[in-house]
Amino acid sequence: MFDEEFSGTYIKIYNIVQNHAGTKYGVIYFDDGDWRVRTFGKTKRSVDEIKNTEINMNELLGLDNWTMVDPATHYSLGGCCFVDDETIFVGVFHSHSMTHHHCLIDLNTRQLIGNKQSHFLADSSERNFLVDCYYDSEKDECFSFYRGG
Amino acid sequence: MPRIDISKYRYQAISNVLGQMEMMYGQVLVSTNADNVQFFKQEFDLKLEKTVWKEYHKLAGIKARVCFTPGNIRVQCVMDDLIQFYHVDPETLAVTLENTMSNYMRCNYMYYGPKVRYCITYQNGSRKIQIYRRKVFHNFKVSVSE
Secondary structure, three states: OOOOOOOOOOEEEEEEEEOOOOOOEEEEEEEOOEEEEEEEOOOOOOHHHHHHHOEEHHHHHOOOOOOOOOOOOOOOOEEEEEEEOOEEEEEEEEOOOOEEEEEEEEOOOOEEEEEEEEEEOOOOOOOOOEEEEEEEOOOOEEEEEEOOO | OOOOOOOOOOOOOOOOOOOOEEEEOOOEEEEEOOOEEEEEEEEEEOOOOEEEEEEEEEEEOOOOEEEOOOOOOEEEEEOOOEEEEEEEOOOOOOEEEEEEEEOOOOOOEEEEOOOOOEEEEEOOOOOOOEEEEOOOOOOOOOOOOO
């Protein structure tokens, strides 16, 4: 048994994803306007170790921390999925600007692979949110699904 | 390096509302909303000349949470009083109701392992999870020969 600690000011976590082999786990969570991505295995880690390996998505994507989640739901407005053991796909919805952002992250360097991509959701609303992201290994495609369809 | 090029993306409105969801085989999106469960898959649209997500099956009047574990071929629709097991054919993606059981444990989540040996259930607000182990394997076979 192991446990992984999440602490912050205002946390929302929706889903924990795993790699294809089920040996590595990843999660994106929301903490008072900041999205953070972390990956972990099956061993307990210290708080310092977690902090050192955690990825701050706002810094990586150049986003402010104005986003506010719906307090009635547990959705974090972000999603992630493993592409392979060393790469994770991350999508977030910046509700204030109604813009979807997605990117690939190299988990070894904790840096972006290529550039981030942004898409303004013109027919959306600030109450919309990203529910989940999935990777299709056969077609090599990633999907981001929103509440607003 | 991954083979994906994330700069080539497309945007599509596939439904009015999507709720809690699961992806099966990387091909079937199972999503819930207020009173139904929808199954989506990608199809090539001749008019638009591109692949689009389309709803191909709908369980109307079911307010449920869908539970799926990668490696399985069934999705569980957990309702307040019942749990329905739907088989999704890995090749044709056809959806068939296989079994229905009473939700006597009043769980909100039910997950099976890929080998269907273990089941984990969880009830919202509970401090613990329940783990069930398959007790009997009905795979007794007798060689019949003259």
